[in-house]
Amino acid sequence: MEIEVLGPGCVRCRGLDSRVRKAVAELQLDARVTKVEDLTEIMRLGILQTPGLVIDGKVVMSGKLPTYTELKEFLKQYQLENL
Helix, strand or coil, X not given: CEEEEECCCCXXXXXXXXXXXXXXXXXXXXXXXXXECCHHHHHHCCCCCCCEEEECCEEEEECCCCCXXXXXXXXXXXXXXXX
């Protein structure tokens, strides 16, 4: 699983990055997490509000910072649906 956290480095973007990394580790997901701060790349992916979350090339979330519990449940569900 390829996970990209999109955002220029604001507090919410750093928060999403931290939560994603923690959830991936806790759930023991086979995933590579990268942080994308380049605004041109963020805009290319169609993100108008950050933070954004892209999994396997698909934008799955933008403009909000989910709680850790919400994010963890989302990642579990995403993995189940995409096995």
